[in-house]
Amino acid sequence: MFKLLKEDIDTIFEQDPAARSYLEVILTYSGLHAIWGHRLAHGFYKRKFFFLARIISQISRFFTGIEIHPGAKIGRRLFIDHGMGVVIGETCEIGDNVTLYQGVTLGGTGKEKGKRHPTVQDNALIASGAKVLGSITIGESSKIGAGSVVLRDVPSNSTVVGIPGRIVIRDGKKIQKDFNHRDLPDPIADRLSIMEREIIRLKQELDEAKKGEYQNDHSSL
Template sequence: MFRVLKEDIDTIFEQDPAARSYLEVILTYSGLHAIWGHRLAHGFYKRKFFFLARLISQISRFFTGIEIHPGAQIGRRLFIDHGMGVVIGETCEIGDNVTLYQGVTLGGTGKEKGKRHPTVKDNALIATGAKVLGSITVGEGSKIGAGSVVLKDVPADSTVVGIPGRIVIQAGKKVQKDLNHCDLPDPVADRLLGMEKEIQKLKKELEETKKGEYRHDHSTL
């Protein structure tokens, strides 16, 4: 147990250059407190003490601002940086050496049953405010950009950005042209624009039909 606790602390020193001392890390890092609280809650959850497990997780949430369901399975050396607002669902599976930033949600879509939350493989990184939703898999070594909404599986060694999330780099190669992060794709606006063009086309065809009927009526008089 002490080896695991020390490993959690060492992970912070490796990932965060602002960490200065063991005492500072132990007393002030909410991400570390949330992970330790989860380990305790998860232990009770596996032994079917569900109420006690949820109580511990809610107390941890109150003090850290990080909500981790006690049923979530978390690997070694998870690093939660500035973790306020992080949410990890019940059926989440997180591998080793994963990094999560503030505001990340690993949640469900509200439609699935059983396994309804994401699986995040080893060495993945999910940046600030990203939402990974549903029973999908984020592959090993992949990166999810800040503010992205991911609804589909992400292959290993990929970089995903945008709403909805699109793969821009895979295995070190660009998949599409550079994406301007000040002008992220808006699928709703694109769809509305397409509908507007279709309506204009139908209006034009209707006007031409009416003109044709008008000419036909006058030619028979």
């Protein structure tokens, strides 16, 4: 157990350059507190002490601002950065080495029964404010851009941005953890840029056509 606790703390030092000491991490990192609270709640949940598990998860939510249903299955070395507003649903399954930023929702799409929340595979990264909804799978080493809404499966080694989420990179360069939100491609902005260039071209052609008609009218006089 102590080895697992130390692993959680070491994960924060690996992922967060702001972490300065073990004491600071243990006392002030809400993401770490939420994970530890969830482990306790999940233990009771597996033993069918559902009410007690929910009480523990709600206490953890009150103190951390992170809501993790006690039924969610979470792997090792999960890193929740800042964490405020993170929601993880009951049937979520999260693999190893996953990173979640503040405001992420791993939720359902309605009142369906059974598996109704996402599966996030190993080494995935979900950026600030992203919403991943329904019984879908986020593949290994994939990245979900800030503010994206993902409603369909994402293959491994992919980058998804936009509303609804669109795959913009797949099997490209080696996926790394030094994710820079500002470097995400924007497919909507790219499409608008193409349309703008097309409008400029059409305007130029129209001006040339009007100029040609004007010259023909004056030459006939």
